[in-house]
Amino acid sequence: MLSAEAFDAITRNQLLRALPQEELERLLPSLTRVAFALGEVLYESGQRLEYVCFPTTSVVSLLYTMEDGSTAEMGLIGNDGLVGVALFLGGNTTPNRAVAVVAGGAWRMNANALQQEFARSESFQRLLLRYTQALITQISQAAVCNRLHSIEKRLCRWLLLTHDRVNANELFMTQEFISNMLGSRRESVTVAAGRLQDIGLINYARGHITIIDRKGLEGAVCECYRIVKDETDRLLWASGEG
Amino acid sequence: MLSAEAFDAITRNQLLRALPQEELERLLPSLTRVAFALGEVLYESGQRLEYVCFPTTSVVSLLYTMEDGSTAEMGLIGNDGLVGVALFLGGNTTPNRAVAVVAGGAWRMNANALQQEFARSESFQRLLLRYTQALITQISQAAVCNRLHSIEKRLCRWLLLTHDRVNANELFMTQEFISNMLGSRRESVTVAAGRLQDIGLINYARGHITIIDRKGLEGAVCECYRIVKDETDRLLWASGEG
């Protein structure tokens, strides 16, 4: 039987929360609480994964780095997901890195335990595979959005994605940092953020963003944000899953 | 026991070829041979999938269409893969469409048979999940490439990807068609293709491309092409898989 405290802590990750109680109890011994600092690297490109992480208050970006050093983000993972799908997909490594963009906590589960449970429990497997599809949706939308939409819209999308995964209206990150995610120049982010600030959607000051008008951001963002959100809801939280 | 003819036909798809013989025999009754015309739609965005397809000589593009009608490709699938991962991931639909970009054949397998076999056979499941990771790699690389690389390089990448999946140096597709995949204007493709033609890599004439200098294309493409190729080889064909 899970203590109320443990249950409360563990279900701050929505994937874990979606699991049946007896499953959670079985998983608990394999889960370790960890914390990530801003910018901390969970794994490097090509590095063998030793564990997966279920973020609770942290947010993790899947980042690609090109040979010339330019970078772009392919996906963003918070308490709605899990970092390290390659472990149960069977590849064990991926050609991208994972970086914490919001400092905070997560639950860590080592490779063996994960693979064992994946093979053993149908509900666990089903949930993880559905999550994989949600992740694919997010990545493919990023592919299209990166191609077709302006920096300003993509910035809105990124802010909303991050805001969704954080329990606050304040984010701590520099424009330089964001430009690495968006795959653009820092100056372009400055200009775009300036416009969002001018129309009163956000406030920006030295690595400290405040979301002032969330609805306004939702109005300024491209369709990509909603498509991914709706599809994720459908895949993970809608039907009688778990 | 598979007839030599059936075995030969079925293993034109590399995923199927990677399966153990007894598994193939079990699958055979569930497989139907189909053919796709150029431009044929395998499934529409949001449509419930009834089957997966293992292309043999056809090539299928996963295409995203925005509300304003603009389009971009997220992935390209040939005899090295399978169309319809959402079926075993559990989502049953995806927000993109699948379109044949090279006419040709495929093996079709209905949803029930697929799901049954996925649950029953570990080697089948392992192969499909590894393929899923390869697909994720391809899509994420597209996301980054779309953001950071020029039309010309992306055109090279697309030509190489397609060429890899086709047993010929001639491709039948208009520049208009390709521009839909690249998410660019037709005129931009004209210019880029013109340059590739000038330096003797390809020949272009009214919906009829000839790859003249494959090595040259590999020299002109961005790193994205090779990263995906190497990673796919590692995931699917390298180790003792199957």
Place this chain on the structure above:
DNA sequence: GCTCGTCTGTGCCCTTGCGCACAGAGTGTA
């Protein structure tokens, strides 16, 4: 206070690629 380092704002020039318009060049068909 002062200084240093970091973060943000801005301006200028340049390239890429889009929007649009239209001209030619093949191809198919009557």
Place this chain on the structure above:
DNA sequence: TACACTCTGTGCGCAAGGGCACAGACGAGC
């Protein structure tokens, strides 16, 4: 042969965004 249609080439103006340089603004530490 004539006509219609499709596909490709090209030119021009324009907007977005990259490269670079530098100025200001803020905060931390002394």
